Amino acid sequence: MTYTEIPVQGTFSEKECLWFLNRGFDDCIYRVFTDKIRRAFKFEDELTLVDIIPMPDKICLAWLTGIPSKKCETYVSDFLGGWFDLDIDLGAFYRLLNANKKLAYMTESYKGLRFIGIPDIFEALGWAIIGQQINLKFAYLLKRRLVEQYGDFIIYQGEKYFLFPSPEVIARAEVSDLRALQLSGKKAEYLLSASNFIKDGNLSREILLDQPDLASRLKYLTDLRGIGPWTANYVLMKSLKERSCVPYADAGLRNALVKHQIICYKNKPAAINEFFSSFEGWESYLAFYLWRSLAPMTDEQIVSLIAK
DNA sequence: TCCCAGGGCATCA
DNA sequence: TGATGCCATGGG
Numbered sequence: 001m002t003y004t005e006i007p008v009q010g011t012f013s014e015k016e017c018l019w020f021l022n023r024g025f026d027d028c029i030y031r032v033f034t035d036k037i038r039r040a041f042k043f044e045d046e047l048t049l050v051d052i053i054p055m056p057d058k059i060c061l062a063w064l065t066g067i068p069s070k071k072c073e074t075y076v077s078d079f080l081g082g083w084f085d086l087d088i089d090l091g092a093f094y095r096l097l098n099a100n101k102k103l104a105y106m107t108e109s110y111k112g113l114r115f116i117g118i119p120d121i122f123e124a125l126g127w128a129i130i131g132q133q134i135n136l137k138f139a140y141l142l143k144r145r146l147v148e149q150y151g152d153f154i155i156y157q158g159e160k161y162f163l164f165p166s167p168e169v170i171a172r173a174e175v176s177d178l179r180a181l182q183l184s185g186k187k188a189e190y191l192l193s194a195s196n197f198i199k200d201g202n203l204s205r206e207i208l209l210d211q212p213d214l215a216s217r218l219k220y221l222t223d224l225r226g227i228g229p230w231t232a233n234y235v236l237m238k239s240l241k242e243r244s245c246v247p248y249a250d251a252g253l254r255n256a257l258v259k260h261q262i263i264c265y266k267n268k269p270a271a272i273n274e275f276f277s278s279f280e281g282w283e284s285y286l287a288f289y290l291w292r293s294l295a296p297m298t299d300e301q302i303v304s305l306i307a308k
Numbered sequence: 309t310c311c312c313a314g315g316g317c318a319t320c321a
Numbered sequence: 322t323g324a325t326g327c328c329a330t331g332g333g
Contacts (some may be wrong), residue, residue: 007324132315138331139314186316228316252314291314 002068004061010089013112014054016292017084019165020116023295025136028144029123029164038064040154040161041079043072047154049161050076056112059084064156082119085241090114093282097289100278102260108287115288117238121205122198123164128231129190130183145181148168148188171195189228197224205240212245214244237284245284246276256290 014035020033030039037054046069051062059080065218068076094107118124130146133141150165150173150209170191178188197203203224209219214236223230232250247253248269257263263271279286 042310128314131313132312133328134315134330135313135332137313143329182330186328190316226316230315234314247314250314251312255314294314 002063004063004073004077006061006080006086007058008054008056008058008084008086010091011112012054012056012084012086012114014056016110016113017054017116020113020292025140026144027140028147028162028223029050031161040152040163041076042074042152042163043069043288046072047152047163048072048076049154049156053081054084059086065154079119082117082241083306085114087113087116090285093279093285096279096282102262103289106293107199110289110292113289113292115237115241115285117241120164121203121208121235121239122195124235125194125198125203125227125231126164126170126191127213128234129187129194129226132231142181142183146178146183149181167195167198171199186226193225194204194227208236208240214226214242217242237287241284243281243284245287246272248272249285250287252291252294253287256293259293282305 018035018037021027021037023032029039038049038051040049042048048068049064049065050097053060053062054098061076061080072271090112098104113302118127126146127139127143128140134142147162147164150169151162152165153162155161173192174190175185175188177186178191183191194203202222203218208217208220211220217236217240218232221235222229227235227248230247233245233247234250236242237247244276248294250281254263254272255271257275262275276286278282
């Protein structure tokens with residue numbers, strides 16, 4: 001077996017990252033085991049399957065399907081840097097959290113949780129379109145159908161490991177094909193439109209990074225049909241690691257803010273904006289930690305922690 | 309049965 | 322420019 005080690009700087013919790021990836025949603029593009037994640041990658045024409053073993057000070061990669069080319073190894077290592085946000089020091093963010101009585105518990109409860117991204121721009125965009133306005137369980141089911149229909153895969157020990165489909169492949173589908181997977185007509189149109197836009201070279205990481213600022217990147221995305229403020233913010237925070245994104249209108253985010261008694265009513269964008277303004281430069285992380293807070297503890301536990 | 313879900317668009321006043 | 326209705330379907 002061939003191994004690669006990626007060093008990790010700063011506070012990093014392998015348990016928190018594994019927990020986030022294994023929230024019970026049955027994501028079809030990786031498998032989570034007790035201490036590792038198994039995922040397929042494709043670099044140019046090279047398909048490979050990797051066990052990713054996160055540890056407190058490094059991430060160890062075990063190449064299950066043979067020795068990778070140097071370029072493929074670099075690609076996967078870079079991908080993991082984006083997936084687990086390895087180049088970040090959480091100190092300043094934790095200082096902001098600690099200054100807030102209601103959220104200070106997060107610096108201990110979620111200590112070392114890195115922002116789990118979606119490095120591939122088309123995967124982030126496609127997933128955001130699929131997930132708009134439907135419950136997450138159904139969204140993951142739709143994603144699985146799409147991936148199993150159109151994605152490449154690698155077989156290892158009798159099991160298939162899929163990759164998210166390329167925009168070129170999706171662009172060849174018809175609305176009726178996607179409707180057959182139970183996407184709504186509009187989502188099918190939006191997904192095809194995004195696929196064609198990327199296929200034709202009108203959208204890429206580089207193009208977005210070339211925009212002068214966050215507002216310009218948001219506008220570039222929201223000019224696309226089917227991409228509103230929520231989707232644009234979501235894609236930029238997940239894919240480009242933009243630090244100052246607030247996914248307004250996100251139901252989970254609103255619920256988390258209500259749960260922490262930060263806003264009184266479920267739908268008050270101005271109140272959300274005001275609260276996030278005190279986390280300048282860390283808005284994306286704040287949203288991510290608030291999402292993290294939704295599942296693991298009961299309301300009583302949170303109230304109890306806040307009261308301490 | 310009803311409301312909500314990690315929204316966005318078209319329409320209308 | 323802001324409010325409202327609609328899309329589309331599963332989950333609770």
